[in-house]
Amino acid sequence: MIRVENLVKYYGKIQALNGENFTVNDGEIVGFVGLNGAGKTTTIKIASGVIYPTSGDVFIDNYSITKDKKKASENVGWVPELPIYEQDVKALDYFVYIAGYYKIPTSEARSMGKKLFEEVGLSGRENDKLKNYSQGMKKRFALAVSLISNPKNFLFDEVLNGLDPEGMQFFKNLALKLKKEGKTVLFSSHILSEVESLADKVVFLHKGKIVKETRMEDLRKMISTNALRVVLNSPSEEALKACSSFGEPTLNNGVIIINNFKGDTEDVARVLKPYGVLEIGYVRQDLESLFFKIIGESQ
Template sequence: MISIKNVSKSFGSVKALDDVSFDVRNGEVVGYVGLNGAGKTTTIRIAVGVLPPDDGDVEIDGFSIVRDKRKASERIGWIPEIPLFERDFKALDYFVYIAGFHGIRGDEARRLGRELLEKVGLGDAMNKKLGHYSQGMRKRFALALSLINDPPNFLFDEVLNGLDPQGIAFFRELALEFKKNGKAVLFSSHILTEVENIADRVVFIHKGRIIADKTIEEIKREASSGGHSSLEEYFFKLIGVKI
């Protein structure tokens, strides 16, 4: 379970997050929706321990990302919007290198690497250098790394951006598999049709503040009664933008 509790963050005079709170429960997929600069990436980077909050905290299965970062981080799988790796490493070699930080080494690490790279669709590219990977391949590789210790919580930052339809379908099915297996999944996305297809709940953020937190069923009922045919129209109404 991911619990974001009264998190605030400023960069200079800019208030990026203002008292942000919401939960992602086990076996639930939550979409995180907002315009560019609304605070989605900042929220996720705080939740995985890359950025410290100015105020508030994030708990991962009860472990504070501020006070008990190691234990909290062990329970998180994270895919950033733009994954970066050492370009001259072959994928399998880099996987083995990272697995070593999790205490998995030698033949066991290579066996796990082959297994997970096959799982994410990179079986034919595991001996390619990472510098030759496309954006979609880098995201799949980041997923393989996040699966090393089979964490119960996943955070995906704009994971669908830059993917072809096959890549989008892959991550859609993966999120639903995680849900079936009782994992908590938070993903931010601009592709609102896919948010509708994947999410159980949607949290809307605007100018650093949460403006709505509703199930897909609630959104559909409200959108229908308000004459809106899509999640996109519903969102723009929330923030007062005409389309």
């Protein structure tokens, strides 16, 4: 479990975080979203023990990151937005070097590294120097490193940046696997469609403050509207009139939108059957639009 309590961070006179409070429970995936400069990376760096807060604290399985950093950090796997490693060294050798910090013997670390490299899609590239890795490959390498100690909690900062579709799918599968194992996953991302498909809960951060925290199922309800979209094979004014009893229909580019929809989709499909119903469903806002609406309301 990751618990953020009253987190405040100043960089000189600039306040990056302004009293954050939220919790990521065991077996839960939480999406952390906000504009650039909102404070997501600062929060994750504090939670991973890389930097200290000005005040407040983060508790990792009830261990304080400020008062008991060693214990807290032992149970965290962290992938930064821009992984920075020694470049002029072979990837597997560097993996073994990092594993040494966890007191893992060299032979065991090499065996573990080969297995994890295969899992993250780097099989065959173990002996390449890290300077020859693309940004996406470095992200995959960082994912492998985060799994070394088999921690209970994971912090992923914009981990989807730089990953190809195969890499993105790997991360999604990994996050779901960690959730199934009862582990904690906090990941920041600006790819809101991926947040929607993966997160159990979403925390919205703006200018260092949490402006909304909501379960994904509740967010989906907010995204849904009471407008129905109908695509017809033979759209016409007659078809438009046939919808008038269900709300306020409009016809645009062959698509009927029924605003303030009242009724049943099956009834609409039956009425419009002579015109060839190709597609019918509720209109949804995209998550990006809702995100900016939430930010606007916070201001």
